[in-house]
Amino acid sequence: MTLALLSAAAAPTRLDPVELFLTADIIVQAVMVGLILASLWVWTIIVSFSLRIGALSKKSQAYQEEFWEQRDREGLLTKQARKEVPAARVAAAGLDEWRKSTAKQPVDRAATRERIAAAMDSQIAEEADDLAGRLNFLATVGSVAPFVGLFGTVWGIMNSFFQIGAQQSASLTVVAPGIAEALFATAIGLFAAIPAVIAYNRFGGAVDRYEATLQRFADRLHAGLSRELDRA
Numbered sequence: 001m002t003l004a005l006l007s008a009a010a011a012p013t014r015l016d017p018v019e020l021f022l023t024a025d026i027i028v029q030a031v032m033v034g035l036i037l038a039s040l041w042v043w044t045i046i047v048s049f050s051l052r053i054g055a056l057s058k059k060s061q062a063y064q065e066e067f068w069e070q071r072d073r074e075g076l077l078t079k080q081a082r083k084e085v086p087a088a089r090v091a092a093a094g095l096d097e098w099r100k101s102t103a104k105q106p107v108d109r110a111a112t113r114e115r116i117a118a119a120m121d122s123q124i125a126e127e128a129d130d131l132a133g134r135l136n137f138l139a140t141v142g143s144v145a146p147f148v149g150l151f152g153t154v155w156g157i158m159n160s161f162f163q164i165g166a167q168q169s170a171s172l173t174v175v176a177p178g179i180a181e182a183l184f185a186t187a188i189g190l191f192a193a194i195p196a197v198i199a200y201n202r203f204g205g206a207v208d209r210y211e212a213t214l215q216r217f218a219d220r221l222h223a224g225l226s227r228e229l230d231r232a
Contacts, residue, residue, distance in 0.1 A: 024181040025159050031152035031185050038141050039192035045134050046199045053131070053206050057213075060087040064217055067091060086127040090214055093123040094221050102229075109229045116225055120218040128211040135203055142197035149189020156182025 024032065063085045097119040101112040160179055 020181055020184045024184075025155065027155050028152045028159075028181050028185055031148060031155070032188055035145060035148060035152075035185070035188040035192050038145060039188070039195075042138060042141055042192060042196045042199070045138060046195065049134065049199075049203055053203070053210065056086060056131070057210065059085045060210075060213065060217075063087045068220075087214060087217055089127065090120050090123045090218050091221060094120040094218065094225065098225050098228075107229065112229060113222070113226055117218075117222055120222065121215075124211060124214045124218060127214060128207055131210065132204070132207045135200055135207070138196045138200040138203070142193050142200055145189045145193035145196065146186075147189075149186040149192075152185025152189070153182040156185060 064087050067087070094116050097116045098112070101107065101115055157179060160182070
């Protein structure tokens with residue numbers, strides 16, 4: 001009776017992730033470490049992307065408002081502005097093509113309009129690709145992490161069956177640690193995957209909206225340059 005009471009008192013009363021990790025098989029530990037590192041990188045991307053998209057949206061909005069208010073729009077296209085503001089780079093691409101196409105007479109209006117539109121569309125696509133570049137990692141983690149965790153689960157269960165054979169016992173004392181480690185690996189995989197999938201879907205929509213904003217700016221600039229061509 002006393003031994004039973006001592007055993008009950010010594011038994012853990014709650015889940016201890018650190019203990020599960022320390023007692024896990026080396027393969028399961030490697031899986032856990034990989035998933036934890038992936039999760040940390042996912043959250044780094046989430047925080048950095050949120051800050052970046054917010055800053056770029058504010059800069060582009062402010063630049064566009066100033067661009068349409070200023071008569072000397074060429075003066076806004078400084079080297080510093082091109083470096084920091086995507087909308088400035090889009091405007092620069094269109095105006096650079098405008099200058100090149102209208103430098104020689106006679107001007108082919110239709111071809112000039114097409115080249116200006118192509119130059120700005122290409123710059124918009126480049127800006128969107130640059131912004132969305134790191135989101136591919138979120139998609140990868142979201143799709144792969146559950147399977148990596150499942151691999152740790154399978155390995156842990158296999159180890160439990162090995163312990164059953166080695167100790168000639170199928171009691172919970174023998175199989176419970178391995179099963180707990182295995183399920184913990186799956187939990188870490190889901191912990192890494194779920195935020196990655198949510199962030200990827202949300203940020204993908206943010207990139208699309210930002211690209212649409214740049215496209216509307218480019219369309220408005222293209223319309224203005226087309227009117228200039230008609231007056232030329």
